[in-house]
Amino acid sequence: MTSLQPVAARTDQLTVDEVREVLALAQAAGDTDGAYPLSEHVVLHLRHGGDAPAVHLLARDPDGALAGYAHLDTTDQVEGAAAELVVHPLRRRRGLGRALVRAAMDVTDEIDPRGRLRLWAHGDHPSAGALALGLGFVRARVLLQMRRSLFAPLHEPRLPEGVTVRPFRPGADDEAWVALNARAFADHPDQGRWTLHDLRVRMAEPWFDPEGFLLAVDEADGRLLGFHWTKVHGARGHQHEPIGEVYVLGVDPAAHGTGLGSALTVVGLRHLRGRGLDQAMLYVDESNARAVALYSRLGFARWSTDVSYRRIVHSVTTAST
Numbered sequence: 001m002t003s004l005q006p007v008a009a010r011t012d013q014l015t016v017d018e019v020r021e022v023l024a025l026a027q028a029a030g031d032t033d034g035a036y037p038l039s040e041h042v043v044l045h046l047r048h049g050g051d052a053p054a055v056h057l058l059a060r061d062p063d064g065a066l067a068g069y070a071h072l073d074t075t076d077q078v079e080g081a082a083a084e085l086v087v088h089p090l091r092r093r094r095g096l097g098r099a100l101v102r103a104a105m106d107v108t109d110e111i112d113p114r115g116r117l118r119l120w121a122h123g124d125h126p127s128a129g130a131l132a133l134g135l136g137f138v139r140a141r142v143l144l145q146m147r148r149s150l151f152a153p154l155h156e157p158r159l160p161e162g163v164t165v166r167p168f169r170p171g172a173d174d175e176a177w178v179a180l181n182a183r184a185f186a187d188h189p190d191q192g193r194w195t196l197h198d199l200r201v202r203m204a205e206p207w208f209d210p211e212g213f214l215l216a217v218d219e220a221d222g223r224l225l226g227f228h229w230t231k232v233h234g235a236r237g238h239q240h241e242p243i244g245e246v247y248v249l250g251v252d253p254a255a256h257g258t259g260l261g262s263a264l265t266v267v268g269l270r271h272l273r274g275r276g277l278d279q280a281m282l283y284v285d286e287s288n289a290r291a292v293a294l295y296s297r298l299g300f301a302r303w304s305t306d307v308s309y310r311r312i313v314h315s316v317t318t319a320s321t
């Protein structure tokens with residue numbers, strides 16, 4: 001373990017005792033704040049280990065008691081690193097939160113020339129906003145997590161006339177899908193800017209399964225009209241119940257208003273249920289009213305609210321002649 005700052009020590013692997021301390025700290029904060037500070041994903045990885053490495057930052061009191069913790073996931077090549085952090089309710093307003101964020105910024109500066117970093121605040125805690133904005137982050141996204149039981153009835157999908165659904169064909173569909181995604185998410189730059197590289201990075205992930213990446217095609221000319229990319233969390237290398245996700249759902253604006261989005265959602269949910277999953281979740285931007293309404297109509301209910309703060313990144317400077 002190397003010390004980054006006097007208060008924040010860094011390690012890539014927590015001991016069993018450290019995991020216990022972190023979970024007790026998170027529990028104390030959750031009880032006080034009314035929102036648990038770590039995502040389910042992070043907690044499961046703490047408890048059971050995971051398939052991806054992580055950086056842990058531990059801030060201790062002089063007597064050794066754990067006062068603050070940050071979890072840094074550095075594996076997302078597309079979006080950059082993401083951190084979650086928590087300070088014990090009795091140790092707040094002493095600069096620990098700021099020290100943990102600064103330590104996380106130092107780590108990302110080491111591994112990413114642009115120093116990209118997102119902070120996730122679960123429950124939209126006002127202290128989190130004050131801390132993040134004070135360190136030069138901007139409020140980037142408000143994400144709703146919605147969930148639905150897969151035991152609840154799922155009607156037959158009603159696809160528009162002349163449209164069929166088939167699985168994604170790696171290699172053959174890559175380019176057409178990137179173009180469709182750009183059209184479908186023209187108003188959502190994060191998603192709409194995905195390149196072939198962004199797609200292929202995900203296709204190389206162990207969770208990628210083309211059978212769950214469903215494309216709606218025009219029967220007449222084979223044109224892609226929409227897609228529902230599902231994802232199964234926790235199927236491999238985890239010791240917890242897997243859960244299905246509506247990972248990305250998109251419809252070509254030319255096919256809007258035909259019921260395709262709703263039909264594709266149902267097709268994907270039925271696929272997940274067919275895989276033996278009993279629950280589905282999804283993340284949706286709160287500002288995407290059309291999508292929130294669609295999911296609500298299909299039985300999804302709000303589960304939690306997460307806010308991400310994005311660091312204003314440095315531009316990569318190139319040597320001038």
Ligand SMILES: CC(C)(COP(=O)(O)OP(=O)(O)OC[C@H]1O[C@@H](n2cnc3c(N)ncnc32)[C@H](O)[C@@H]1OP(=O)(O)O)[C@@H](O)C(=O)NCCC(=O)NCCS
Nearest residue numbers: 037086087092093094095096097098121125127128130131
């Ligand atoms: C957010 C959190 C990590 C802050 O931890 P902390 O150790 O109290 O933060 P610091 O003492 O380093 O505060 C740094 C600055 O943030 C701001 N801030 C933090 N808490 C604040 C509050 N309750 N009200 C107003 N400003 C606050 C202040 O500007 C503060 O600087 P100052 O004390 O010099 O005025 C802590 O409240 C927490 O664990 N919350 C629940 C988990 C969470 O929301 N995590 C996401 C963080 S992005």
